[in-house]
Amino acid sequence: MNIALIAHDRKKDDLVQFVTAYCYIFEKHSLFATGTTGQRIIEATGLQVHRFQSGPLGGDQEIGARIAKNEMDIVIFFRDPLTAQPHEPDVSALIRLADVYRVPIATNMGTAEVLIRGLERGDIDWREVIKNMRQ
Numbered sequence: 001m002n003i004a005l006i007a008h009d010r011k012k013d014d015l016v017q018f019v020t021a022y023c024y025i026f027e028k029h030s031l032f033a034t035g036t037t038g039q040r041i042i043e044a045t046g047l048q049v050h051r052f053q054s055g056p057l058g059g060d061q062e063i064g065a066r067i068a069k070n071e072m073d074i075v076i077f078f079r080d081p082l083t084a085q086p087h088e089p090d091v092s093a094l095i096r097l098a099d100v101y102r103v104p105i106a107t108n109m110g111t112a113e114v115l116i117r118g119l120e121r122g123d124i125d126w127r128e129v130i131k132n133m134r135q
């Protein structure tokens with residue numbers, strides 16, 4: 001599965017902790033991230049992560065484009081709801097596209113936990129079926 005990992009600055013420690021804890025699951029999948037988030041994950045875990053641009057420079061839009069092409073299966077996006085983001089329209093657009101294409105998205109650690117355990121159990125295998133149907 002292709003998994004997008006994104007965190008706003010004040011949530012990056014949480015995401016690094018989360019990915020570290022579930023490293024044994026993440027290592028079985030293809031990981032993508034916005035620039036700085038990806039760098040932090042690589043440094044902390046040694047996992048292979050494809051990095052897009054940093055969020056404010058278009059990284060959210062790049063991930064959104066992958067969703068629109070049905071190339072992203074899961075999005076884990078630890079948003080900071082208490083800090084204004086200069087690229088808020090990009091953030092909204094990414095979340096909107098995940099809803100348009102029914103891509104499972106977690107915007108906080110509580111939901112991410114459920115999502116990643118579901119992934120491990122095979123609850124998200126239907127994504128592979130959808131991808132094969134559209135090919």
Ligand SMILES: O=C(CO)COP(=O)(O)O
Pocket residue numbers: 006007008009033034035036037038053054055056059060091
């Ligand atoms: O701003 C972001 C998402 O909206 C994250 O971007 P960075 O991972 O480059 O900090």
